[in-house]
Amino acid sequence: MTEAMIACKGVHKYYGDYHALRGIDLTIRAGEFFSLLGPSGCGKTTLLRTIAGFEDISQGVVLIDGRDMGEVPANKRPTNMVFQSYAIFPHLTVAENVAFGLRRDPRPKADKAAAVEEALAMVGLKGYGARSAHALSGGQRQRVALARALILKPKVLLLDEPLSALDRKMREQMQVELIKLQRQVGITFVLVTHDQEEALVMSDRIAVMFEGEIAQLDGPEALYARPATRRVADFIGVMNFLPARILSESAGTVTVEVAGLGQVELPERQISRADPEDDGPMIGFRPETMTLLGPTATHSQPRETNASIDEVVYYGDMTYYDLRLDGADQLDGKARPVRISMRNVFGRDVQEVGTRTRLAWSPGSLVLFR
Amino acid sequence: MNRSGRGLQAYAVIYLLFLYAPIILLPIFAFNSGTIIAFPLQGFSTEWFEQMWSNTTLRRALANSLTIAVSASVLATCLGIFAARASTRFAFPGKGGIMGFIMLPMVLPEIIVAMSLLVVLLGVGVQLSLLTVIAGHTLICMPYAIAVLSTAFSSLDRSLEEAAYDLGESRWGAFRLVTLPLVMPGIISALLISFTISLDEFIIAFFLAGNEPTLPTYIFSQLRFPRAIPVIMALGTVLVLISIVLLAIGEYFRRRGNARIGGSPTGGLL
Amino acid sequence: MAKFDAEARAGLSLIAPPFLYALLILAAPILTILAYSFLTDGYLEILRDFTWVNYAQVFTDPIVRTVMLRSLMVAAIVTLATVLTAFPIAYYVSFMVRPEKKAMWLFLITIPFWTSYLIRVFLWKVILGYNGVVNSSLTGLGIIDEPLTFILYNINAIVITLAHAYAPFAILPIFVALEKIDRSLLEAGRDLGESRAMTFWRVTLPLAMPGVIAATLIVFIPTIGDYVTPEVIGGGKIPMIANLIQVQMLALDNRPLGSALAVTAMVVVALVSLLFLFLNRRFLKVRQ
Incomplete structure (x- = not known):
């Protein structure tokens, strides 16, 4: 049994009167490709943003690598995020985007440049460094976003609907690439998606969420063959x-x-x-x-x-x-x-x-x- | 284009002529050697421009106007950045009312702003000066600055700042390294628009400047003297040119800003 | 709950500087005027006695009534003329001009607005005057013998000048409303057998109404308080409410009465605007 990378214990989140997360208990293992799956408004993105530190939780505990994240802001957490819109800085080049998080890194400039090249090569964008970011295609933006996050060697990579903006062919290609990339770097990936097929294809384990609660947490095969509730069965396939x-x-x-x-x-x-x-x-x-x-x-x-x-x-x-x-x-x-x-x-x-x-x-x- | 389209096009051209009629006449009379502003024209002359250049009151008015316009546009833009960011990024109680109130000077007759401010300043015993004009101009420029800045801020993807924060920057670092460069075109165009409005503003300057002349109050004082009119025409020509150049620069920055963040080229002020 | 409060706090602390500035420079003076309007005018100072006298005078003085009615009338005519002439332009730019040229048209329309207001007003006086451009051209061409007088230094001249000054304020909101109309709606209208004119009447115009309403208010409210145009074009002989306020406040130094005039003017403008919005509430609902 591998150790727990992320642990959520009794996590609740309220927006005013709206109860977005209703007591989430969840353990994500180190090195796992984990998906949060559910229809829009089920709280999956809120849960991801809670792990990232963008949302304060109203009640409960989030632990990452055994450490309580309660007082740790997003910029100090060992997590990095790939945003749904990719959030590529349009005024910077590809290399500047990838190097963004290295600004406070004490390494000499040449080492950082090498790290950027390596990160770009890893996502298949070798030689794109000097390009300006707003001229990239959707798939390329996604790769830059991945390189920019992975260069910081986070313990957890959070992906918020990363494939939803791509067309079908590109999406299928990126699914495979993401799986390979995850095996290569060995980092824990947490993916948010509303696409059940995507979750089944990519994940080691999937948490299906409805209305702020986890309805079932299982591997893809168990989820498909033995849905825990009729609603899960209806949602998947x-x-x-x-x-x-x-x-x-x-x-x-x-x-x-x-x-x-x-x-x-x-x-x-x-x-x-x-x-x-x-x-x-x-x-x-x-x-x-x-x-x-x-x-x-x-x-x-x-x-x-x-x-x-x-x-x-x-x-x-x-x-x-x-x-x-x-x-x-x-x-x-x-x-x-x-x-x-x-x-x-x-x-x-x-x-x-x-x-x-x-x-x-x-x-x-x-x-x-x- | 069909027949109604052509009719509309002809109308649009005539309408533009109506809009531009005063501006077209301006240089014509400015370079006319006759002292009376009427047709037929007398002959070509640059005399009025020379007179304008050597007029010391006018120079003083220019210096005052520039001081006021620079100060008011910087102040209005700074305050505008706060308001635009607050209104585009955060939900807070009373938002609609507060924003509506801040934008009110856009429609409120200036005479009301000028008179009420004057009454208070005199009541409190504040000496009228350029400072009082700057205070008034900042108030009326602020809504325009906010309008321009809000488009710049709202077309910005919110996750850009979150991404910078997520990558280890502080809140201020994220703002400085990502948001600020991306809204910079909007800031420049807000500055230029505020500057243009302040430079042209008459009523507040007229009532709140005390004895200090500004360009519009100087022009107003000269309109009564037929002899002074040709010089005013020359001055007007120069001012129109400056306004057009500043607006063109503002428009350029606004569009470049839009292009950079992938927005559409239309829209903008108002 | 905590998150909502944090966001509200961040928003409020950001909005505080501009809001406090507007409170200090705008709200405080207007409240002061409101207070002044209930005080009594002494010869050298203002007496702190509460009184309705100023308002009584505002509502009974025939001069005030004439000027107030004139201001309302001028503003109404200007608004009507501006909005009616602006609509076809907005329609043309939105529907006929190719998308890549729209920005240029808008830029062309707004440029005159940014040039010296005073000089523009003065030039209209030159254009419309007794020996002005229009009259001297027409007499020169032998079309008329005597200069036309109906465009001279009077309300017509004020209307033309103000209509010119506020043209972009009317065009832009209507343009924005027209741009928002889904073009397939118009095709649907035509597809369902409506003529071009009926489609305009039943689809385009109702959808453009919010823009027309905004344009009306944006033109009406400032024109009613215009100071420069009556001063320059009318030579001070046909004052509007702004000129009257200024005279009471400064020339006659009767600040309580001037304040009462200003407050009354604001209330009248607000009432007319609200009435107008009320009459058009049907069109404003369409958007929601």
């Missing part, structure tokens, strides 16, 4: 929901009747929390966990269900099917379409709207929210 009725419980195992899927028995690890606004227990499953079968196909899955195809959406590599499972309305009388995704591999035809079809699935891919 696509999840289908069907109403369920609990038949019996014994030794952690729950037997439920699921509309359209019949009776299933679920072990404790497949059981999560429902949200207060839910009507009753729900079963959730991801679109790719069920397989659409051709009229004659055989399969090795334990269960099979009949359905009819309502809608077909073709994406090139994938096809999405909106289906109506037979008996899906049996519990509450509501028709509940479910979405299934199929990879378009060679030899598999796209099925047509209105066809009757069969669906193969396994109880192991279901999650019960109760």
Whole structure:
């Protein structure tokens, strides 16, 4: 077990009457790529700025590398930040931007210049030093912002939605580069993002936040496969929901009747929390966990269900099917379409709207929210 | 461009002529050798400029006006920096009211400002002098300075200063190394605009200067004497030129400032 | 809570110097005038007796009434003329001029405003005078035999001069309002089958109203208190309220009455402005 780099204990933050952070308890390990994920207004940026020292906390403690940050202002903390707008100083050159934090550094000028060159090379901007900052593209600004922060060798690098201003291709490229960079420098990265895909791709662990609270803290796979609450499941990727009725419980195992899927028995690890606004227990499953079968196909899955195809959406590599499972309305009388995704591999035809079809699935891919 | 567009264009040109009519006439009469300001023109002459140059009262008025304008523009800009930063960067109780009150001299008739200030100064027993004019001019220049500076401050990304602070600078260091250089064009254009307003301001100077002449009060005193008018025309020509040059410089700095922080070239004062 | 207070404190301490300056140089004198207006004028000094006499005089004196009405009328005519003539210019610059040329047009429009006010006013006197540019040109060309007199040293001349002086104050706010209009709204109007004129009437004009209202107030309030133009153009013979205040305060040395005049003028201006805003509240709501 690696040591804790950042520890938040019972952190509360109020803006007037607005309760922005509601008791955050969080440990971020040294050398970890950590993400704060949530919709806008969930408090993720506030939490990041609290760690950076831009916001005072109303209650609680923030420790960085074991030291209480209560009286330490942002300019004395061992953290540096990459801002959403990058905050590149437009009146300075690239090299002057990168060297900005070295002003009080006692090293001789030549050493500092070498450090700047090294930092620029690290982010792939070798030879850009003399350029004026306002002539850079979005991706280049981002690199300058990274170099400017990393040259100070902080213990923690804070990134506030760093990729949101880039176009899709550039964003995907930068995701990979950030991961490599983080492995190379070994510094703890804390990323704020509202993009669940970005968080899943880049992070070692992710804290999902809603309304100033952490709803789940887990690795990407656990988060995706076993969302702790229905809201987390809804926020991360696509999840289908069907109403369920609990038949019996014994030794952690729950037997439920699921509309359209019949009776299933679920072990404790497949059981999560429902949200207060839910009507009753729900079963959730991801679109790719069920397989659409051709009229004659055989399969090795334990269960099979009949359905009819309502809608077909073709994406090139994938096809999405909106289906109506037979008996899906049996519990509450509501028709509940479910979405299934199929990879378009060679030899598999796209099925047509209105066809009757069969669906193969396994109880192991279901999650019960109760 | 369609027909209504052309109609509007013709109107715009005529309107510009209306706006520029007095300014076009100014040099015409300034270089006219006749002593009466009327057509037909008599002939070309630089006599009025020579007379203007050798006029000692005028020189004194010029020196006074420059003293007042430099002091008032520096004071108004300094106070304006505080106000512009406060209004663009911070939320505080009573903000709307306080800012509205500070900007009030922009619309308040100057006669009210001048008269009320005069009554108080006389009541308290303060000797009227250039200082009292500077005090009044600072008040009326301040809103214009704030208007210019607020655009400069508000187009500044707030995270720039935070970034400097985050990189280890003190609050003051962040302001000095990042904010100040970036709003410098705005500061220069606020200075120039305040300077121009003060140089041209008549009412406050007229009532608060005591016996000291300034350029506008000197001009006003001479307008009654037909013989003095050609010299005033020459003086006016010079003043117009100076104003245009100062404004062009101000505009240049404002735009350069905008370009530097990636803003749009339009907008600006008012 | 702590953060909010810290920010408020920082903001208040920053705003303090300009605010205190304005309190000292603007609010204190205006309050003094307000106090003076309720005092009694002695021969050599002001007596500290509370009285309504000054206001009684302001409201009953026929001269004061004439001058006050004249000021209101002149300001109203100037405002109307300025805003009506300014609107097409603002419209032209906003809709017809190419974006990269807009700044140049605005610069051209504002330059005259920055040149000596006194000299500009005086030149209008020269242009409009008995032997002025207009009359001497027209007689010289044989269009008229006698100089035109309706533009001489009178209210018309004052109106033309003030309309000229305040032109940029009217153009800029209207321009800003027009610039804010989403151009696709106009295309939508046309797309929905409205004619160009109806689109202007039903879409452009209502959206430009906040700018028009601002322009109206920005022109109206200072013109009503203008001192120089009546003095130079009217030769002191057709005074407006500012001239009357000055005469009472200085020439006649009746500061309480002068103060009462000033206070009344401010109240009248404020009331007219509020009434105007009230009448236009429908248009101002559109923005929110």
